[in-house]
Amino acid sequence: MLRRRLEAALHCLFLLLGSFMVVESAIGVNWGTISFHKMKPSTVVDLLKSNRVEKVKLFDADSRVLKALMGSGIQVMVGIPNEMLASLSSSSLASDLWVRQNVSSYVVKGGVDIRYVAVGNEPFLTSYNGEYQSYIMPALLNIQQSLAKANLASYVKLVVPCNADAYESSLPSQGAFRPELTQLMTQIVSFLNSNGSPFIVNIYPFLSLYGNSDFPQDYAFFEGTTHAVTDGSNVYYNAFDGNYDTLVSALTKIGFGQMPIVIGEVGWPTDGAMGANLTAARVFNQGLINHVLSNKGTPLRPGVPPVDVYLFSLLDEGAKSVLPGNFERHWGIFSFDGQAKYPLNLGLGNKVLKNAKNVEYLPSRWCVANPFRDLTDVTNHIKLACSVADCSTLNYGGSCNGIGAKGNISYAFNSYYQLQMQNEKSCEFDGLGMITFRDPSIGECRFLVGVTDNRSLSSRSSGESALIWVSILWVFWTLIL
DSSP, X not given: OHHHHXXXXXXXXXXXXXXXXXXXXXXXXXXXXXXXXXXXXXXXXXXXXXXXXXXXXESSOOHHHHHHHTTSOOEEEEEEOGGGHHHHHHOHHHHHHHHIIIIITTSSTTSOEEEEEEESSSTTXXXXXTTTHHHHHHHHHXXXXXXXXXXXXXXXXXXXXXXXXXXXXXXXXXXXXXXXXXXXHHHHHHHHHHTTOOEXXXXXXXHHHHXXXXXXXXXXXXXXXXXXXXXXXXXXXXXXXXXXXXXXXXXXXXXXXXXXXXXXXXXXXXXXXXXXSXXXXXHHHHHHHHHHHTTOEETTEETOOOSOEEESOSBOOTTSOOSSOGGGGXXXXXXXXXXXXXXXXXXXXXXXXXXXXXXXXXXXXXXXXXXXXXXXXXXXXXXXXXXXXXXXXXXXXXXXXXXHHHHHHHHXXXXXXXXXXXXXXXXXGGGTEEEESSOOOBTTBOOOOOBOOSSSOOOOOTTHHHHHHHHHHHHHHHHHO
């Protein structure tokens, strides 16, 4: 028993010493997994490594993801979902178990380099109406004690990712935490500061633009603006710096003006809304990266950029809620299958993004509207398909919004068909759908083929030859129309 404790202590000391060697800020990514079509975690880890990404932020502690990260050398932030805060705040046994299962069992030789545990995710959103506020401090204290029991408290740091709506102001210099949060934030920041943890904030200029028709578009980017904000002797040329310094002012007001800041989420979607497109996403993300890595800092922190910046997001997540907007499923710098959407230099050594390799796709076939059938009664079928599958690109501002009525039907049918892993019956729709082997994608509107993380694909059905002949007939019909 004593030998094991000594080995654990020496290992933690080695990890701690190693952490002091990594002091430069870097660009990391958020890896969300709310998707209908998931690549193997090992494929995603290979994608991270090929793009030289050394820091990744997770929203939970999925065992498959963590096992894939073992031995990768990638620094990891694991997350505790808000729904778990109540139990972890009320029971030290629950926090001990969580740390044992999700942290200490992985922080071993050849394991996962877990640097942070995110306690909750934006728990103070105004839309939550204070639901999680009372859980944060007790959860922090319990988990800190659990980390101490595992001899990891000096290496694995606790953080609380906050949305920018936790603070408010009309000018950066007047930034302050929301009145109902001031006392709690003072306690939290004091705890973070005493344990050597940074303050993590999520900043989204896109949401400012999306939610306010009067918001100047050029102020959301880093290319210069005709709507600069003057705040005393300071001038702000982009929304990111203005938002960042509003937080700096809020931290200063509670006595922690020098608190290190990490950007937990920042990015721009490529679809699902007006202004959400490939060009805007590339310009914003590249401008952000260049701005941060220039080390210019901000007016209130000149020469001091954020400690780290985690882009949101690595991959599209087609199963996310679209309650905030259809764009929620399209934040990835890569599509769901690990293919780069646009050229982007992360500042990590590669001038452009490298695509995922060895992605296991389903067979190249699609479900489309049957051109030989009357589609008058198709409405309910579309509603059914889109209530389950992702049809967000069909809506106003989406990349598939202009493909016409038949195109909309085919897109909805195919999204459902791929979600059902190309089950033949999932393309029936009372005879209104048919399977084709010809890619029906139109312009920028991509009809996807799903991916699988299964160990093996099911064998082709005995009726596949019939499907091929039907598909050939459909292609012939479309050519002569």
